[in-house]
Amino acid sequence: MCPRRTPLVITFHNYVLDRVMRRYSSAVQRLHYATDLRLYTRMALRRAAAVTAVSNFTARLVREDLRFAGPIEVIPNGVDVGRFRPGDAPPQDGPLRVLFSGNLTRRKGADLLPEIARLAGPDVQIHYTTGARAGIGDPRWAGLHPQGRVPHDQMPTLYRRFDALLLPTVREGMSLALLEAMASGLVVVASDAASNPELIEPRAGGLLCPVGEPEAYADALRTLAADRERVRRMGQHNRQVVESRYTLERMVAGYLAVFERVLGKPVPLRGEARL
Structure with a gap:
């Protein structure tokens, strides 16, 4: 738990509290989603200094299902394009x-x-x-x-x-x-x-x-x-x-901008000099 004075930034990486997902959830999950998780999510939203989501779809679900009227900034996920890169040209034969x-x-x-x-x-x-x-x-x-x-x-x-x-x-x-x-x-x-x-x-x-x-x-x-x-x-x-x-750099820049806006000051990345 963080001190109450610490600004809270919420990120929705997915959303499973709506009715559509009930048929794909276990009985225990359905109970959890409908009770404590929904309650705590609403409480967190009321406290949040900023709310983000990884996709427009997820942001829309949060607004509709939780009737959240505040702003949600969409910051898409990013991947390391240096590690995840194409290999040799695929063969033209075989399955x-x-x-x-x-x-x-x-x-x-x-x-x-x-x-x-x-x-x-x-x-x-x-x-x-x-x-x-x-x-x-x-x-x-x-x-x-x-x-x-x-x-x-x-x-x-x-x-x-x-x-x-x-x-x-x-x-x-x-x-x-x-x-x-x-x-x-x-x-x-x-x-x-x-x-x-x-x-x-x-x-x-x-x-x-x-x-x-x-x-x-x-x-x-x-x-x-x-x-x-x-x-x-x-x-x-x-x-x-x-x-x-969808690079890591674009994703990091998006979150960094949110953190700096909430804190009202620059946020150095790891390895950067701290003033």
């Missing part, structure tokens, strides 16, 4: 190499993976990591290729082994996996939900699909598998988008 990176939960759309793989057919090869939490188990589903738990410092190398990222998620504040994959030059097949449309330019950097419809994801993957030159162009486009809008 399309697709990665699902995240927890194996219904909220992430992991339950759709076996059906997507079945419908996509032999021209698409789907690999998956288990993430920090394997919420629906790790059954080594037929037709899917497990990568196990991959430490974050090994993720840049992993992304460079693939052509596309599959993100059939229900809710994201702003997906770091999505940004990392885009920075690595991957094309994206994702849900048209939450903040995904803020990041993905349809037909330029990826294909968006309706939530919960494995047929749509499979069709999108088959379309990409049939046109590898398009996959290459879309991956290059995604890299350019991240370099221009």
Whole structure:
């Protein structure tokens, strides 16, 4: 707990207190979201000197669900474009190499993976990591290729082994996996939900699909598998988008400006001289 006189800056990295997310939450989570977490979130908002969110979608949810009338500054997530960078040009033959990176939960759309793989057919090869939490188990589903738990410092190398990222998620504040994959030059097949449309330019950097419809994801993957030159162009486009809008430097500058405005004085970064 910080002293009450300390200015409070709140950042919403995601939002799960609304009714839509109840069907994707456990009984304990639903109780927690509807009672103490909602109460404490409202209390924090009343105290906050500044409120930020990682996406326009998340900011809008906070305003609508909590009826928050104050300003919310959107500061998108950023990634290290030096670490997450494209590898060699992907091969033009063989199956399309697709990665699902995240927890194996219904909220992430992991339950759709076996059906997507079945419908996509032999021209698409789907690999998956288990993430920090394997919420629906790790059954080594037929037709899917497990990568196990991959430490974050090994993720840049992993992304460079693939052509596309599959993100059939229900809710994201702003997906770091999505940004990392885009920075690595991957094309994206994702849900048209939450903040995904803020990041993905349809037909330029990826294909968006309706939530919960494995047929749509499979069709999108088959379309990409049939046109590898398009996959290459879309991956290059995604890299350019991240370099221009979603770098660590832009994110840090955004938060630094908020902290300096709240404090009314410059805030030195680590390693800078303190006056």
